[in-house]
Amino acid sequence: MRLLRFGPSLVFVRSSRVEELVKFLRNFFGINEISADDALRESSELDTIIVPTSEKEWKTFIEPSQRVFLIRMCCDSVLKELFNSNPPAERINLGPHIILFRVPSNIKRAVEILKKRYGGEEVSLISGIEKGEERDTLLVITEKKLSKPVGFEDIKATLLFSGKNFVELYHELRTYLPIIMYKVLPEGFREITIKLYDTAKRYDENVERLLLVLEDLDLGYAVNEGWGWDYPRPLMRVKIYKVKLLTWEKPERVKFLLKGLEYRGYRRLCDIDVFVDGKRISWTSISKKYNSKFELAKAAREELERLLSEDVKKKLHKIEAKLLQEGAHQQK
Numbered sequence: 001m002r003l004l005r006f007g008p009s010l011v012f013v014r015s016s017r018v019e020e021l022v023k024f025l026r027n028f029f030g031i032n033e034i035s036a037d038d039a040l041r042e043s044s045e046l047d048t049i050i051v052p053t054s055e056k057e058w059k060t061f062i063e064p065s066q067r068v069f070l071i072r073m074c075c076d077s078v079l080k081e082l083f084n085s086n087p088p089a090e091r092i093n094l095g096p097h098i099i100l101f102r103v104p105s106n107i108k109r110a111v112e113i114l115k116k117r118y119g120g121e122e123v124s125l126i127s128g129i130e131k132g133e134e135r136d137t138l139l140v141i142t143e144k145k146l147s148k149p150v151g152f153e154d155i156k157a158t159l160l161f162s163g164k165n166f167v168e169l170y171h172e173l174r175t176y177l178p179i180i181m182y183k184v185l186p187e188g189f190r191e192i193t194i195k196l197y198d199t200a201k202r203y204d205e206n207v208e209r210l211l212l213v214l215e216d217l218d219l220g221y222a223v224n225e226g227w228g229w230d231y232p233r234p235l236m237r238v239k240i241y242k243v244k245l246l247t248w249e250k251p252e253r254v255k256f257l258l259k260g261l262e263y264r265g266y267r268r269l270c271d272i273d274v275f276v277d278g279k280r281i282s283w284t285s286i287s288k289k290y291n292s293k294f295e296l297a298k299a300a301r302e303e304l305e306r307l308l309s310e311d312v313k314k315k316l317h318k319i320e321a322k323l324l325q326e327g328a329h330q331q332k
Helices: 018-029 036-042 075-085 107-118 125-131 166-184 203-216 251-262 293-307 310-331
Strands: 004-006 009-015 048-054 067-071 091-094 097-102 121-123 137-142 155-161 190-197 221-233 236-247 271-276
Touching: 004 166, 009 018, 009 075, 009 097, 018 048, 018 067, 036 048, 036 067, 048 075, 075 091, 097 166, 107 137, 107 155, 107 166, 121 125, 125 137, 125 155, 137 166, 166 221, 190 203, 190 221, 190 251, 203 236, 203 251, 203 310, 236 251, 251 271, 251 293
Parallel strands: 009 048, 097 137
Antiparallel strands: 004 097, 009 091, 048 067, 121 155, 137 155, 190 236, 190 271, 221 236
């Protein structure tokens, strides 16, 4: 589960010739204006939103319906392009940095914890942008998955941290996340361990597939991951990749979905086991309506194909095509 990501940068370009500035930006970047709400919803991590305004304005301010430009470039690159192109503008101001934080539920409790630990001021997003400046950070809290677009209507709370470096705050939050989640949802999650094993030692591809699915489906928060050893039988040691996950999904649901990664058709790509409290969930315990593990894997794969984003499916299929090709060569 991805709980943190950077938001877009806000660049306020001030001009005494606003209409000329808008025309310049439209032609220079080859895009049209959209509403600020759509720009926020469509923006990816570290994109830039340019807000053209009158040179008489000094405060950073934005309305959901305001017309802006969403640039698919990081802020420093956008500023370089503007500086080198001599736009019809007198001044540029930067808004506060934005970090998006996903809390699955109990937003009020999360806000209390964050304010007590970091001293942020609770604001609306609009007032936070107006109050905040380039040295400040806005923490935007939502219940929505961060792999999906987040619009104004998805924002449940916003905290303004005056003078707080956004990179520093991001790293502090990332370190403190498991504790925040435990305090917010003490009974709402389970800790499970996922172990991946591949007899053909193609760990790079299989670990990538596993992590792609965990993140895209938002199945949990990885508190620890890395290499280890497993002992399926006495005196037999095998290398594994292990992920310790805090999840709000039922462990059986996670096991079912990951079964879809073990096979492609009738070709086995890897073994993935899920453990709860040190006990392995067997495939037979989740296959009551399936006659074999192949039927179970087929149903799980169909569910994955339905749920995964198109971008991740393309990546997954490309990796699996390589695995299947390598496997065919080994059989010859």
